[in-house]
Amino acid sequence: MASSPSNLSTTAQRLSQWSLSELSAISPPLGEALLHLGFQCRERVFSPVVTFWMFLSQVLSDGASCQEMVAKALAALWLTEGRQASADNSAYCQARKRWPEATLHELAEKTADPLECQVGSEQLWRGRRVKIVDGSSLSMPDTAANQKIYPQPKGQKPGCGFPVMRLVVILSLAI
Numbered sequence: 001m002a003s004s005p006s007n008l009s010t011t012a013q014r015l016s017q018w019s020l021s022e023l024s025a026i027s028p029p030l031g032e033a034l035l036h037l038g039f040q041c042r043e044r045v046f047s048p049v050v051t052f053w054m055f056l057s058q059v060l061s062d063g064a065s066c067q068e069m070v071a072k073a074l075a076a077l078w079l080t081e082g083r084q085a086s087a088d089n090s091a092y093c094q095a096r097k098r099w100p101e102a103t104l105h106e107l108a109e110k111t112a113d114p115l116e117c118q119v120g121s122e123q124l125w126r127g128r129r130v131k132i133v134d135g136s137s138l139s140m141p142d143t144a145a146n147q148k149i150y151p152q153p154k155g156q157k158p159g160c161g162f163p164v165m166r167l168v169v170i171l172s173l174a175i
Contacts, residue, residue: 045077045085046095052107055096066093112172119174130173137166 046054054069061068066089073092077083121127139162140146150163 046073046092048095048099051092051095051099054092055099065089116172116174119172123174125173132171132173133168134171135166135168137164139163140165 050073054073057072058064058066058069067087070087070089070092074085074087077085116129119129124130140150142162146163150165152158152161153164
C-alpha cells in the first residue's frame with residue numbers, strides 16, 4: 001500500500017518526536033557506509049553518525065534550534081552511557097560544518113539502495129515502485145564562497161539579495 005501525502009506528513013511529524021536512538025535504528029547501514037567512505041575521526045561526543053542523526057532530527061523538527069538538539073543528544077548520552085558533556089552547542093555546530101557536501105551525497109546513495117531493496121511487494125503501488133520528484137530553492141548566507149557556488153538569480157541587481165541554492169529531491173513512495 002502506497003503512502004498518501006497526508007500519511008507522509010504524519011510520518012514526518014512522528015519522526016520529529018523520536019529520540020536519536022529511535023531515529024538511528026531506521027537505517028543501520030549508516031555507520032557502515034561512513035566507514036566505507038573513509039570517514040574517520042577521533043572519539044567525540046558528536047561523532048559523524050551522532051551528528052548526522054542530530055541534524056536529521058533538527059530538519060524534521062519544526063524550528064528546532066542547535067541548542068535543543070544538543071539537549072536531546074545529551075539526554076541520549078546520559079540514558080545510554082551514563083555520561084555527561086557540555087551543554088554548549090558550538091561543538092555540534094562545528095561537527096555539522098565538518099561534513100563535506102560530497103560525503104552527504106555518497107551517503108544518501110549508499111544507504112538508500114539497501115533500504116529500497118528491503119521493500120516488499122505489499123509495499124508497492126500496483127506492483128510498481130513509485131518515486132516522487134520535487135524541487136525547491138533556499139537562500140544561502142551572503143558570503144563570497146556561497147556567491148561563487150550558488151549565484152544570485154539573474155533578475156537581481158548585483159550585490160542585492162542572497163545566493164540561491166536550487167535542489168531536487170527524489171523520494172520512494174514505499175512505506
